[in-house]
Amino acid sequence: xxxxxxxxxxxxxxxxxxxxxxxxxxxxxxxxxxxxxxxxxxxxxxxxxxxxxxxxxxxxxxxxxxxxxxxxxxxxxxxxxxxxxxxxxxxxxxxxxxxxxxxxxxxxxxxxxxxxxxxxxxxxxxxxxxxxxxxxxxxxxxxxxxxxxxxxxxxxxxxxxxxxxxxxxxxxxxxxxxxxxxxxxxxxxxxxxxxxxxxxxxxxxxxxxxxxxxxxxxxxxxxxxxxxxxxxxxxxxxxxxxxxxxxxxxxxxxxxxxxxxxxxxxxxxxxxxxxxxxxxxxxxxxxxxxxxxxxxxxxxxxxxxxxxxxxxxxxxxxxxxxxxxxxxxxxxxxxxxxxxxxxxxxxxxxxxxxxxxxxxxxxxxxxxxxxxxxxxxxxxxxxxxxxxxxxxxxxxxxxxxxxxxxxxxxxxxxxxxxxxxxxxxxxxxxxxxxxxxxxxxxxxxxxxxxxxxxxxxxxxxxxxxxxx
Amino acid sequence: xxxxxxxxxxxxxxxxxxxxxxxxxxxxxxxxxxxxxxxxxxxxxxxxxxxxxxxxxxxxxxxxxxxxxxxxxxxxxxxxxxxxxxxxxxxxxxxxxxxxxxxxxxxxxxxxxxxxxxxxxxxxxxxxxxxxxxxxxxxxxxxxxxxxxxxxxxxxxxxxxxxxxxxxxxxxxxxxxxxxxxxxxxxxxxxxxxxxxxxxxxxxxxxxxxxxxxxx
Numbered sequence: 001x002x003x004x005x006x007x008x009x010x011x012x013x014x015x016x017x018x019x020x021x022x023x024x025x026x027x028x029x030x031x032x033x034x035x036x037x038x039x040x041x042x043x044x045x046x047x048x049x050x051x052x053x054x055x056x057x058x059x060x061x062x063x064x065x066x067x068x069x070x071x072x073x074x075x076x077x078x079x080x081x082x083x084x085x086x087x088x089x090x091x092x093x094x095x096x097x098x099x100x101x102x103x104x105x106x107x108x109x110x111x112x113x114x115x116x117x118x119x120x121x122x123x124x125x126x127x128x129x130x131x132x133x134x135x136x137x138x139x140x141x142x143x144x145x146x147x148x149x150x151x152x153x154x155x156x157x158x159x160x161x162x163x164x165x166x167x168x169x170x171x172x173x174x175x176x177x178x179x180x181x182x183x184x185x186x187x188x189x190x191x192x193x194x195x196x197x198x199x200x201x202x203x204x205x206x207x208x209x210x211x212x213x214x215x216x217x218x219x220x221x222x223x224x225x226x227x228x229x230x231x232x233x234x235x236x237x238x239x240x241x242x243x244x245x246x247x248x249x250x251x252x253x254x255x256x257x258x259x260x261x262x263x264x265x266x267x268x269x270x271x272x273x274x275x276x277x278x279x280x281x282x283x284x285x286x287x288x289x290x291x292x293x294x295x296x297x298x299x300x301x302x303x304x305x306x307x308x309x310x311x312x313x314x315x316x317x318x319x320x321x322x323x324x325x326x327x328x329x330x331x332x333x334x335x336x337x338x339x340x341x342x343x344x345x346x347x348x349x350x351x352x353x354x355x356x357x358x359x360x361x362x363x364x365x366x367x368x369x370x371x372x373x374x375x376x377x378x379x380x381x382x383x384x385x386x387x388x389x390x391x392x393x394x395x396x397x398x399x400x401x402x403x404x405x406x407x408x409x410x411x412x413x414x415x416x417x418x419x420x421x422x423x424x425x426x427x428x429x430x431x432x433x434x435x436x437x438x439x440x441x442x443x444x445x446x447x448x449x450x451x452x453x454x455x456x457x458x459x460x461x462x463x464x465x466x467x468x
Numbered sequence: 469x470x471x472x473x474x475x476x477x478x479x480x481x482x483x484x485x486x487x488x489x490x491x492x493x494x495x496x497x498x499x500x501x502x503x504x505x506x507x508x509x510x511x512x513x514x515x516x517x518x519x520x521x522x523x524x525x526x527x528x529x530x531x532x533x534x535x536x537x538x539x540x541x542x543x544x545x546x547x548x549x550x551x552x553x554x555x556x557x558x559x560x561x562x563x564x565x566x567x568x569x570x571x572x573x574x575x576x577x578x579x580x581x582x583x584x585x586x587x588x589x590x591x592x593x594x595x596x597x598x599x600x601x602x603x604x605x606x607x608x609x610x611x612x613x614x615x616x617x618x619x620x621x622x623x624x625x626x627x628x629x630x631x632x633x634x635x636x637x638x639x640x641x642x643x644x645x646x647x648x649x650x651x652x653x654x655x656x657x658x659x660x661x662x663x664x665x666x667x668x669x670x671x672x673x674x675x676x677x678x679x680x681x682x683x684x
Contacts, residue, residue, distance in 0.1 A: 273526065276553055277480040280574040284486035287578025291493065314575045318553055328558055331531050336558035343557065343606060352613045 022227055029220040033213065040209040047202050051195070058191050061120075065184050068117040069177045072136065075110035076173050079103055083146060083166070100147050107140045128183060132176045139169040254433050261325070261370055268324035271317050279314045283307060326373075333362035334369045334396070338376055342394060349384040352391050359398040368454060371430045372396060372405055375438075378423045379407040379450050387411025387448060398456075405452040413442040427452075471498040472589050475516060477509040477532065478502075478524035478551065487522065487551075487577065494582055506530025513539045513546055520585050523568070525552045525559065533559075533566045540567030547588040551577060555602045560595070560678070564671035569637060570594035593637045593674055593683055600678050607679040620680055622664045628682075630657045634670070635677030 086099045114136065118129045142165050286307045293299060321327065329337040335357040342353035376394055383389040389411030397404045424440065427450075431438040436454035474491060476499055478484045484502055491497045500516050503509040507530045513521055521539060525532040536548045549570035550563040560571050569588040572580055573596040584594040611618055623631065633643045640658070644651040667673050677683045 272553065273480065277483050277574075280553070280577070281480065281482035281486040283575055284483070284490055284578045288486065288489050288493070311575050314553075327526060328554070328556070331525055331533065332558055332562050336562060340556050340558045346613065347606070347609065350613070352610075 026220075026224060026227065029216075029223070033217055033220055036209065036213050036216065040206070040213065043209075044202075044206060051198065051202075055195060058188070062184060062188050064120070065117060066181065068113050069181050069184070071113050072110050072132070073174060073177045075106045076136075076139070076170060076177075079106055079143060080170055082106075083143060087146060087149075087163075103143065103147060107143075110136065111140070128176075128180050132173070132180060135169070135173050135176050139166075139173045142166045142169045250433075253429050257430060257433065261374075264324040268321040268327070271324070272321040272327055276314060276317045276321065279310050279317065283310045283314065286310065329369055329373055333360075334364055334372055335360050335362070337369075337373055338394065338396065341373070341377060341380065345380045345384065351380075351384050351389055353380065354391070354393045356393070356395045358396070360396050360403075361398060364398075364403070365457070367434060368403060368456070371434055371436075371454065372403065372452070374430060375405060375427050375450075375452055376407060378427055382423055383407075383409040383411055383448075387413065389447060401456055403454040403456055405450075405454075407450045408447065409449075410447045413444040413447050416440050416442050471496050472520060472585060473498055473500045473516070473518040474585065475500060475509065475513055475518040475521045476502045477504075477506075477521060477527065477535070479504045479527045480524070483524070483574070487581065490578060490581060491585075497582070497585065504528075506532060506535035509535045510538045510542075514542055517543065518546060519589050521546055521548045522581070522585070523548050523550050525550060525554070525563075533562050533568075536563065536568050537566040547591075549581075549584050549588050549594065555596070555599045557603060557606060557675070560599060560603065561671065561675055564674050565669075571599055572596050573598055588637075591637050593635065593678075595678050595683070600681060600683075603675070603679040604681050619665050623661065627657055627661050627664075630654060631661050631673070631677060632682050634658060634661075635674050635683045637674075 082099050082103050086096060086103075111133070114129065114133045118126050118133060121129060146163075146166060286303050290300060290303045290307075293303075326337050326340060328340050338355050338357060342355045345351060346353050376396075380392060380394075383392050387409050389409035392407065392409045395404075395406040395408075397406075424438075428438045431452055431454065434454050436452060439451045439453075440448065441451075442448040474497055476484055476487055476491075478487065481504070484504075488499055488502070491499050500518055501512050503512050505528045509521065509523065509527075509532075510530065521536075523532040523536055527535070530538075532550060532552075536550065539546055539548060547570075548566075548568045549572055550559075550568045551572050551574055552559055552563070553574050555573055563571050569591075570584045570593065572584050572594070576596050576598055580594075580596055584596075587594040620628075629647065630643055633646060634640075638646070640651045640654045643654045647654075662668065662673065665673075665676055667676055674683075
């Protein structure tokens with residue numbers, strides 16, 4: 001026994017460590033999985049956000065540049081128109097002055113716009129725009145002399161070199177804007193491509209993360225399931241083991257109770273039937289002898305002595321037999337035995353025991369009779385020994401499928417949650433063997449109330465002969 | 469005088485032979501049969517029709533009390549005296565309910581058996597003095613413990629007279645003849661007595677009488 005206990009003690013830390021180890025692994029695994037998933041989501045969110053912002057910026061920049069180019073183009077076109085008006089048609093000085101002002105404002109506007117645009121651009125992208133700005137400036141410079149001409153000189157201008165110079169500059173500027181626009185478009189397409197690439201990269205990363213997470217999760221899940229399964233099996237095994245032990249214990253205790261009852265019964269019968277009857281027969285024989293002998297004196301006195309001795313023996317034997325197992329339980333049934341017990345206890349202890357037996361059949365199965373009898377015996381014993389009760393009320397009630405017993409005393413009671421004497425344990429054992437329930441209520445102010453509910457097998461449910 | 473025919477029922481052979489020796493010494497008693505279990509006793513009682521059955525309580529197959537019930541139901545003329553080890557009320561009550569007329573303790577059998585057989589063969593009741601004493605003591609003790617009033621005091625002298633005659637085993641008609649009144653009056657008195665004493669049947673009435681020492 002001691003050796004076995006030692007074994008257990010040695011084995012347990014190892015088991016504990018193993019258990020902690022696997023638990024730690026599980027914690028780490030789940031932690032990693034969760035971290036992985038958190039990183040993945042944060043990264044995705046971040047990428048999407050920056051991508052969105054970047055994309056919007058690029059579109060805005062593109063539109064801004066296009067808009068600037070458009071403005072420049074429009075300005076150049078308008079200046080062409082104004083120039084034609086100025087040189088070919090108009091002669092009114094006021095109108096001419098107005099045209100001059102207009103061209104000046106267009107020049108200022110386009111130059112300012114372009115300048116602004118150039119400043120907004122990164123240094124490496126400025127070149128083409130600077131080229132445009134320079135060309136535009138040359139264009140405006142070539143235009144300026146035309147507006148400085150006097151009306152008379154205008155007509156002469158005709159297809160002069162000056163005019164052709166202006167026209168070529170005009171075409172040059174427009175060409176540059178187109179080129180830049182094309183470059184701009186290309187750049188946008190390039191950006192789109194880059195974005196698509198980034199997206200693809202992002203998708204790959206996401207896929208990789210997902211694959212890793214799922215793979216890791218699968219491994220973790222499998223491990224957990226296996227671990228849980230093993231635990232479950234171990235718990236089940238332990239449970240089965242304890243159930244088995246409980247069953248065996250129950251069987252054992254039942255056998256013990258049965259054996260005790262059987263032994264008592266056998267000894268009681270032996271005492272009562274053999275010893276008691278023989279002594280009684282002896283008494284009768286002595287009586288016969290006494291009657292037959294006519295002589296007085298020593299012989300008769302001797303017989304009288306033998307008779308007294310035998311009588312004492314008979315009483316002793318009878319009391320012993322009854323204490324072991326009352327013969328009325330077998331001869332007269334439960335009710336008579338309970339009534340007898342109540343009277344005996346009353347006589348012995350002075351405690352008033354009142355019995356009420358209702359509908360109790362004389363043909364109850366043996367184990368039910370014994371169970372109820374022993375419970376009442378134990379309870380009455382407790383009432384007089386521990387509770388110092390003055391009154392006890394024993395009620396036995398037979399219903400179609402139940403046998404109910406109630407024992408109520410006015411003694412000093414006890415704390416049912418703490419006190420659990422061997423007597424109560426024994427009672428509970430007897431009751432549970434018959435599938436019944438034992439309830440104990442106790443209160444120092446009101447005494448103890450013990451209730452037993454035994455389910456009856458159907459065969460004995462008929463409440464045969466009624467007893468009062 | 470005609471001999472009284474007796475059937476001895478006891479599963480214990482030593483006991484039986486002792487009783488037989490006791491009975492054989494009396495010239496007007498004759499043991500006509502011996503049995504050792506309840507069923508055999510019932511069968512033999514039916515075929516032999518003895519005057520008296522001396523019945524042990526604890527017998528195999530069918531116990532003495534149940535055997536008594538069967539015999540008395542089948543042949544009411546047979547008088548049964550119970551032989552028992554127990555001076556307890558439960559046994560006495562059950563024996564009376566079963567229809568036994570006498571209740572004898574085995575340890576006083578030698579002294580009382582002859583008297584008991586003669587009494588019950590004449591239709592009277594008989595109880596061992598020790599039984600009467602124990603029942604009376606129990607009765608007094610319970611009264612004292614409960615602080616109850618002795619219901620016997622509630623009876624009129626006529627009722628007490630009738631109680632005694634009934635308890636001795638007399639029928640209403642015999643009581644009526646003895647007291648020179650009508651059987652109906654006796655029945656009325658009997659009802660009052662049962663009511664006052666909180667009794668329910670003749671067996672309880674006899675038991676009460678034994679307890680009170682009215683009969684023995």
